[in-house]
Amino acid sequence: MTYRMLQRLLFFVLLMFFASAYSAPNIAILDDNISRANLGKIGYLFIDETKQLSQELIETDTYSRRFVPIERDFLQFGLVDGSVWLRAQVAIQSSARAPVALHINAPRLQQLSIFIPELNLIGPLAELGEYNPAQGRPIKHAEFIVPLPDPLPPLFTIYLKIDSNVPINLTAEVKTLSDTFADTQREQLWTGIILGIAFIVLFTNIVFWLRLSNIMYLIFSGILAGLITLHLSVHGYLYDWFPTFTGLQERLYNLSALGCAATISLFTRLYLNTATTLPKLDRLLLGLGLLNGFLGLIYSLIPEQLNIRYLSLMATGTLMLLFLAGFFAYLKKVPYAGYYLLARSTLTFGHFLWILTAYGMISSMFWYEWGLTLSILAEALIHFTGMLLRQRHANSHVVGKYSPGYSRDVSLQLLDDIKRRLAYPINIMTGIVPTLPNNEEQRTALASAKVGMEQLSNRISTLIDIETGRVREQTLPVSLDTLIREVQLSSRTAGADYQSVLFEYDKSLKVDIHSNAPMLQHLLVTLCYELQLYSDQELTICFNTPEFKDTQDHSVKLEIVIEPMPTSIDLAATGNIGIRHAIHVLDFLNGKFEDQGVGSQRRGLITLPLKASIGRQQQPSFNLKTSVLLFGHYTALMERTMYVSENNVGAMHHVADLEDLVQMLTRKRDEDESVIICLFEDEANSDAALISRIRNYLSPNDITLLITDNIRISERYCHNQGFDGLIYEHDLERRYLAHIRRLTKLIA
Incomplete structure (x- = not known):
C-alpha cells in the first residue's frame, strides 16, 4: 500500500513539473503592470553556419522548427562561426500605449539586423553594430536602442540576426522608453564615477612626473x-x-x-x-x-x-x-x-x-x-x-627644507655611481703609497685617507644591497671566533692614528653563525671605524651569548657591549653615512641598540638574533706540519702578515738574521714537514735578492713568498728570482692564506 502511494506521489510531482514547464509563457507581454520583458527568457535560438539564410527563409517551417528555446537573461554564445538568429514574440496590451523600444546591450557586436515581419518592411527595421556608422542609429547612444513604431499589431515577432568575430554577449529587452532611459542614465552615472576616479589619478601622476622627473x-x-x-x-x-x-x-x-x-x-x-x-x-x-x-x-x-x-x-x-x-x-x-x-x-x-x-x-x-x-x-x-x-x-630622508628632487630609485643609482667613482682614487692611492719617499707621516696620512674611502665605498655597496634586496644569503657557517679576528684585522688596518680596539669574548665557546655573518662583520667594522674617530682612549667590545643552547632551530641571541661610548656620538642623528649607517644595518639584522649610562659611564648594548649552532671541531684547511718563517726587520707590513698567520699555521717564527734563517732551514726535519719562507720588500726590507743565498738550503717541500708594498715588482720578476709566489700589500688579507692553501695542496 505504501509503495503504491509513493508511486502516485512521484507521478503527481512529475506531472506538475512538466505542466509548469510547458505552461511557461513563450510570449513577452507588456501591459499596465509589466513595463519590460527580457527576450532571452522567452526567445528561441538558431545558428546559421552558412551565413546565407535570409529572413524569409528563416520564417519557413523548415527552419522555424530548428529554433531551440534559450531561457536565459544574459545571452552568451562565445565565438560563433556563423550567424546567430534570435526569435521572440511580443504582445503589447497596455492601455496607456506608452512608447516602447527594443534595447540591446551589446556595444561590441559587429553586425546586428532587426526584423519585424508584421510591419511588411523591405529589409530590416534597423541595421546596427560596429560595421555600421553610428550616425545611422535611431537613437544616438552607445547601446543599441530602437523605438518600435506605433501602432503595432497586438502580437508580433522580432528577429535578431547577429554576426561578429568577437565573443557574443548581450541582453535584449523590450521595454518602455522611460525604463530604457532610466537604465542608460544609471549606467552613465557609474561610468562617470569610475572615469572620474581614473582621470584624477591620471592627472595626479602627470603632476608627479612633471615635478619629480x-x-x-x-x-x-x-x-x-x-x-x-x-x-x-x-x-x-x-x-x-x-x-x-x-x-x-x-x-x-x-x-x-x-x-x-x-x-x-x-x-x-x-x-x-x-x-x-x-x-x-x-x-x-x-x-x-x-x-x-x-x-x-x-x-x-x-x-x-x-x-x-x-x-x-x-x-x-x-x-x-x-x-x-x-x-x-x-x-x-x-x-x-x-x-x-x-x-x-x-x-x-x-x-x-x-x-x-x-x-x-x-x-x-x-x-x-x-x-x-x-x-x-x-x-x-x-x-x-x-x-x-x-x-x-x-x-x-631629506634633511631640512632642501629637496633634491630625486626619487628613491634615482638616489640608489646616484649611490651606485658614487661607489664606482670612488674606485678610481682608491686604486690611485694603492699605487702611490709604496712609491712615496721615507716620510712616515705622509705615508700614514695617505693610507688613512685610502682606508676612509674604502670604508665609504663598502658602506655604499651595503646600503644599495639592503635597499634593493640583493643581500646574498650565507651558504656556509662561519665561526664567531673567525669573524671577530677578521674584524680585529680590519680595525688594525683602519689607520695608525686611531686608538686600538680591545675585543673580549669567551674563546672556549665555539659558535658557528649560519646567517648574516658578512653583514654582522660589516656592522662591527663600521662601528670600530666610527668609534675610533670620536674616541681618545682604548675601546672595549665584549661579545656574549647568554644561555646559548644548540637548539633545533639554531636560534641564538648575541649581545655586544661597547664601552666607553664617546659622548660626542648622537645616535638619533640622521642624514649621515657614519653611525647612522651602522644603525640602519642593525635594523636590517632585526637587532636593537640600547644607549646606557651618561658621560664617562656611557656604554652601548647591541642585541640581535642570529641563526647559530655550537661549533664542531674542524680539520685545518692545510697541513699542521707547515710552519712559517718571517724574515726581515719588524715593520707594519710584517705585523699584518703575523696577524693573518695567527691560528692558521702550525708554527710561526720571526727571524731577523740571515745566519739564524739558514740554521732553521738546515735543522733536521721530517720528510712531510714544509717551511714557508716569507721575504719582504718594503720601507725597511729589501730581501728579494736574498733568495739566491738561501736557495741551496731549501728542501723540495719548502715554499718562498715575496710580500711587498711596491707594485712595480712584477710576477715575472718574482718567478725569475726563484720565488714561488708574490703578494702585494693591498691584497695581503685576501690572498695570503688562499695562496698558502693552494701551495700546500700542491705539496700534499
Missing part, C-alpha cells in the same frame, strides 16, 4: 589612459565623438588591451627597480613589454585578419607572467614588492574571470560589463598607494 609616473599615466580607452571601447562610448567611423571601437580595444599589458610590463621594471635588483628579470620584462606593444599595433591595423583568441591569450599570459615576477620579487624581499604583488593578484584574478565571462564559461552580466574596468582601476589604486608611500619614504 621620474618616468615611472609617466608610464603609470599610460596605464590609466589605456584603462579609460578600454572602458570607452567596451561600453561603446567612442562613437559619440566619431559617429562616421566604422571598426574604430574594435581597433582601439585591441590597441588599448595589449597596450595596457605593455605599459604594465614596463612599469614593473621601474616599480621594482629590476635593472638593479633583478637584472635577468629586467630583460624579460623589457622584451615582454615590447612584444605586447608590437602585437597591439598589428591587431589595431588588421583586426579582421587576426583571431581575437590569440589577443586574449597574449594578454592573459602576460598578466600571469607578471604575477609570477611579482611573487618572485616578493620572495627576494624587493622593496614595495608586497604592494605590487597585491595589485598584480587583483588584476590577474579579475581579468581571468572577465575572460571566462566573455567566452561564455561564467555567466555574469555585471562582471562582463564592469569587471575588467574595476580590476584595472583597483590595481591602479593599489599601485598609486604604494607609489605615494615610496615618495613619502623618500621625502622623510
Whole structure:
C-alpha cells in the first residue's frame, strides 16, 4: 500500500513539473503592470553556419522548427562561426500605449539586423553594430536602442540576426522608453564615477612626473589612459565623438588591451627597480613589454585578419607572467614588492574571470560589463598607494627644507655611481703609497685617507644591497671566533692614528653563525671605524651569548657591549653615512641598540638574533706540519702578515738574521714537514735578492713568498728570482692564506 502511494506521489510531482514547464509563457507581454520583458527568457535560438539564410527563409517551417528555446537573461554564445538568429514574440496590451523600444546591450557586436515581419518592411527595421556608422542609429547612444513604431499589431515577432568575430554577449529587452532611459542614465552615472576616479589619478601622476622627473609616473599615466580607452571601447562610448567611423571601437580595444599589458610590463621594471635588483628579470620584462606593444599595433591595423583568441591569450599570459615576477620579487624581499604583488593578484584574478565571462564559461552580466574596468582601476589604486608611500619614504630622508628632487630609485643609482667613482682614487692611492719617499707621516696620512674611502665605498655597496634586496644569503657557517679576528684585522688596518680596539669574548665557546655573518662583520667594522674617530682612549667590545643552547632551530641571541661610548656620538642623528649607517644595518639584522649610562659611564648594548649552532671541531684547511718563517726587520707590513698567520699555521717564527734563517732551514726535519719562507720588500726590507743565498738550503717541500708594498715588482720578476709566489700589500688579507692553501695542496 505504501509503495503504491509513493508511486502516485512521484507521478503527481512529475506531472506538475512538466505542466509548469510547458505552461511557461513563450510570449513577452507588456501591459499596465509589466513595463519590460527580457527576450532571452522567452526567445528561441538558431545558428546559421552558412551565413546565407535570409529572413524569409528563416520564417519557413523548415527552419522555424530548428529554433531551440534559450531561457536565459544574459545571452552568451562565445565565438560563433556563423550567424546567430534570435526569435521572440511580443504582445503589447497596455492601455496607456506608452512608447516602447527594443534595447540591446551589446556595444561590441559587429553586425546586428532587426526584423519585424508584421510591419511588411523591405529589409530590416534597423541595421546596427560596429560595421555600421553610428550616425545611422535611431537613437544616438552607445547601446543599441530602437523605438518600435506605433501602432503595432497586438502580437508580433522580432528577429535578431547577429554576426561578429568577437565573443557574443548581450541582453535584449523590450521595454518602455522611460525604463530604457532610466537604465542608460544609471549606467552613465557609474561610468562617470569610475572615469572620474581614473582621470584624477591620471592627472595626479602627470603632476608627479612633471615635478619629480621620474618616468615611472609617466608610464603609470599610460596605464590609466589605456584603462579609460578600454572602458570607452567596451561600453561603446567612442562613437559619440566619431559617429562616421566604422571598426574604430574594435581597433582601439585591441590597441588599448595589449597596450595596457605593455605599459604594465614596463612599469614593473621601474616599480621594482629590476635593472638593479633583478637584472635577468629586467630583460624579460623589457622584451615582454615590447612584444605586447608590437602585437597591439598589428591587431589595431588588421583586426579582421587576426583571431581575437590569440589577443586574449597574449594578454592573459602576460598578466600571469607578471604575477609570477611579482611573487618572485616578493620572495627576494624587493622593496614595495608586497604592494605590487597585491595589485598584480587583483588584476590577474579579475581579468581571468572577465575572460571566462566573455567566452561564455561564467555567466555574469555585471562582471562582463564592469569587471575588467574595476580590476584595472583597483590595481591602479593599489599601485598609486604604494607609489605615494615610496615618495613619502623618500621625502622623510631629506634633511631640512632642501629637496633634491630625486626619487628613491634615482638616489640608489646616484649611490651606485658614487661607489664606482670612488674606485678610481682608491686604486690611485694603492699605487702611490709604496712609491712615496721615507716620510712616515705622509705615508700614514695617505693610507688613512685610502682606508676612509674604502670604508665609504663598502658602506655604499651595503646600503644599495639592503635597499634593493640583493643581500646574498650565507651558504656556509662561519665561526664567531673567525669573524671577530677578521674584524680585529680590519680595525688594525683602519689607520695608525686611531686608538686600538680591545675585543673580549669567551674563546672556549665555539659558535658557528649560519646567517648574516658578512653583514654582522660589516656592522662591527663600521662601528670600530666610527668609534675610533670620536674616541681618545682604548675601546672595549665584549661579545656574549647568554644561555646559548644548540637548539633545533639554531636560534641564538648575541649581545655586544661597547664601552666607553664617546659622548660626542648622537645616535638619533640622521642624514649621515657614519653611525647612522651602522644603525640602519642593525635594523636590517632585526637587532636593537640600547644607549646606557651618561658621560664617562656611557656604554652601548647591541642585541640581535642570529641563526647559530655550537661549533664542531674542524680539520685545518692545510697541513699542521707547515710552519712559517718571517724574515726581515719588524715593520707594519710584517705585523699584518703575523696577524693573518695567527691560528692558521702550525708554527710561526720571526727571524731577523740571515745566519739564524739558514740554521732553521738546515735543522733536521721530517720528510712531510714544509717551511714557508716569507721575504719582504718594503720601507725597511729589501730581501728579494736574498733568495739566491738561501736557495741551496731549501728542501723540495719548502715554499718562498715575496710580500711587498711596491707594485712595480712584477710576477715575472718574482718567478725569475726563484720565488714561488708574490703578494702585494693591498691584497695581503685576501690572498695570503688562499695562496698558502693552494701551495700546500700542491705539496700534499
